[in-house]
Amino acid sequence: MAIDLDRPWVLHDQVALRPEPFGALAYHFGTRRLSFLKSRKLLDVVRGLGEHASGREACTAAGVTGDELSSYARALERLVASGMICERIGAV
């Protein structure tokens, strides 16, 4: 399922992020799923989701370039599919 980057997203309440040199670990306490985020920039995107009006803005704020955007969109799609991030309800 393609992610709508123009919608607001947020890290799920039950997900813990652990920064690592390679990026980060994301653990969902509800589903017991573990994911590797394989770049620090992706970590910055995920951390910033709740602070920006859209996924696209979070990507831009984290320094994601136009050429990289499709890769990061695919990464966010995987995080949505695993429940790590979800669409945010309400204003920033």
Add this chain to the structure above:
Amino acid sequence: MIEPSTVARDGEIDAPSPDDADTGEPEAALVDEELLVEDVSIDGMCGVY
């Protein structure tokens, strides 16, 4: 007889100039070739302590 392959003949081998080394290729091109998220299954690998 094995001829050496590194013999310079009258300046035929030119050292690359600094400008040649900069191809302008973004390092982020590698990102397109790999997934940024890898899901790991740990069911059954952890116990309750």
